[in-house]
Each structure stands twice: as structure tokens, then as C-alpha cells.
Amino acid sequence: MATTHTLDVPGARLHYEVRGTGPLLLVMGAPMDAGAFAPLAEALADDHTVVTHDPRGISGSILDDPAQDSTPELRADDVAALLDALGAESADVFGSSGGAVTGLALVARHPGQVRTLVAHEPPLLELLPDADEQRAATDDIIATYHREGVGPAWGKFMANAGFVGADGCAPTPAPQQPSAQDLANSARFFAHELRGTAGYAPDITVLTAGPARVVVGIGVASGGLLTYRTSEALARQLGSLPVEFPGDHGGFLGQPKEFAEALRDALA
Incomplete structure (x- = not known):
């Protein structure tokens, strides 16, 4: 407890x-x-x-x-x-x-x-x-978030991280709707945390x-x-x-x- x-x-x-x-x-x-x-x-x-x-x-x-x-x-x-x-x-x-x-x-x-x-x-x-390539990939993920939102940014993030299926595509997100807190945390991650951590x-x-x-x-x-x-x-x-x-x-x-x-x- x-x-x-x-x-x-x-x-x-x-x-x-x-x-x-x-x-x-x-x-x-x-x-x-x-x-x-x-x-x-x-x-x-x-x-x-x-x-x-x-x-x-x-x-x-x-x-x-x-x-x-x-x-x-x-x-x-x-x-x-x-x-x-x-x-x-x-x-x-x-x-x-x-x-x-x-x-x-x-x-x-x-x-x-x-x-x-x-x-x-x-x-x-x-x-x-390949740090230069990875830096560019991080920049692209963050730009995708600002341009298209959380879902597409997560798709690129997961694909670059290696979470891909047999077809070479990132896995389809789970069908349940993310909560408002999930969306807020994701937005914070892409806008304010990912670049500094990576x-x-x-x-x-x-x-x-x-x-x-x-x-x-x-x-x-x-x-x-x-x-x-x-x-x-x-x-x-x-x-x-x-x-x-x-x-x-x-x-x-x-x-x-x-x-x-x-x-x-x-x-x-």
C-alpha cells in the first residue's frame, strides 16, 4: 500500500x-x-x-x-x-x-x-x-509532433526505436482512447523532454x-x-x-x- x-x-x-x-x-x-x-x-x-x-x-x-x-x-x-x-x-x-x-x-x-x-x-x-542520423530523427519526431500531433509523433518514435512489425511498420496503437492526462504527458514529452534526454x-x-x-x-x-x-x-x-x-x-x-x-x- x-x-x-x-x-x-x-x-x-x-x-x-x-x-x-x-x-x-x-x-x-x-x-x-x-x-x-x-x-x-x-x-x-x-x-x-x-x-x-x-x-x-x-x-x-x-x-x-x-x-x-x-x-x-x-x-x-x-x-x-x-x-x-x-x-x-x-x-x-x-x-x-x-x-x-x-x-x-x-x-x-x-x-x-x-x-x-x-x-x-x-x-x-x-x-x-550514427549519432548524427539519430539527432536528425529526433528533430523530425519533434517537428512531426508540432505539425501533426501526438499520434503521428509516437508512430515515428516507435519505428525509430525499433518497435516494428514483420511488415516493417510501427505497431498499431491500442484501440483504447488515451486519457487527457496521457495526451498531456505525451505533448510534454515531445515538446519539452525528448531532445534533452536523447x-x-x-x-x-x-x-x-x-x-x-x-x-x-x-x-x-x-x-x-x-x-x-x-x-x-x-x-x-x-x-x-x-x-x-x-x-x-x-x-x-x-x-x-x-x-x-x-x-x-x-x-x-
Whole structure:
């Protein structure tokens, strides 16, 4: 059972949730909100105090200035403030996708606050040999959003990320109508978050200097995804091997209990 809280940070009010007892573990995404991680958090709450939150500008975390861009550095400072509010000197951190990029920025900016970061499939496009092409693809996705809206932008995003069918096309969206909050979160992602997250270049020297331990996570079913390539590239630069997790990029959604066990092993 989660308790819900709010925290004022510079420029925003964060919504966060706390479950369980035991060592502190932050679980986060970007733009995914706390609700998306609820099944995983419940699966971990028997032996961890699990904290999830809505990133600034997403769902329940309200911005003073709705036009403010979201950067990994800003989100990392939010997480550091959250740890301070919890009275925690340090914590383990699991970040997936854009949340993994937030985690890398957290280690770079606040290294003493992180014991172990598990960075699950961070979309670090600047680490790829075709970074110029990926930068252009990101620009095109954002331009498509401004020109045609959320649906076409998601179609291009999913196709570029590698979520394609046997016909080479991006999968057809689920038939259910997105909620007003889903549409607002998507608009925020394309207009104010995607470019900063995809363009983040991690400081490998800082990441390997300690004291935080950085583990790169990769889905066993993610072989065809862009984030498989970026995860492998990050692990190579860190001089380590990626750790496998169940499923693909969103493995924690479909297999939360199995994913939780793999995460426990990675943190051990």
C-alpha cells in the first residue's frame, strides 16, 4: 500500500509515493510516471522502501512554468531533493529509459547520494556511431509532433526505436482512447523532454570514479531495439558487461515479479 506525498522543488511541486520497508530504493522513469511502476514497486516492497515519483511536468508533478524544458540535470536535482526530504544520505536507484538517463545525471551531479544505479536501457543516442542520423530523427519526431500531433509523433518514435512489425511498420496503437492526462504527458514529452534526454552525453570519467556503482541493464528481448545498442555502448565505455532483465524495454510492465527478482540480484 502506497502513501502519497508532495515536495516543493525549484520551479515545481513533485508528486511521490512510498511503499514497503527496508533499504531505500528509488524507481523512476521519464516520461513514465509513478503509476507505471506501481506493480514493480509492489513486488519490491517486501524488502525495500520503494519510492516512485512523477517527473517534473508529468501527471501529478506540476510546473510553475509549463513551458520549461525538462533536462536530465533538472530531474536529477529533483531526485536529490527528494532524497534530502526523505532524510536519506544515500539510496539505490533503478531508472528505466529516460529515468536511466536521469539516474546517470544524478550520479554525475550528486555521486555521494547513490549506492548503486541500475540504468535500464538508457536512450543515449550520442554514444552511437550514427549519432548524427539519430539527432536528425529526433528533430523530425519533434517537428512531426508540432505539425501533426501526438499520434503521428509516437508512430515515428516507435519505428525509430525499433518497435516494428514483420511488415516493417510501427505497431498499431491500442484501440483504447488515451486519457487527457496521457495526451498531456505525451505533448510534454515531445515538446519539452525528448531532445534533452536523447541528447544527453554522460561523463564516463565521473561515472567510473565512484563512489556510486553503475550497472547497465538490458532486456533479454530487446535485441532489435535502439536502446539495446545504446545500452551496449554505455556498458563498453564503463568497461562492464550489461546485466540481463526479463522482457524488452518495458519488461517491468509485463513481468513485474520476475523483473523485481532480477533487480534484487543486480543490486546485491
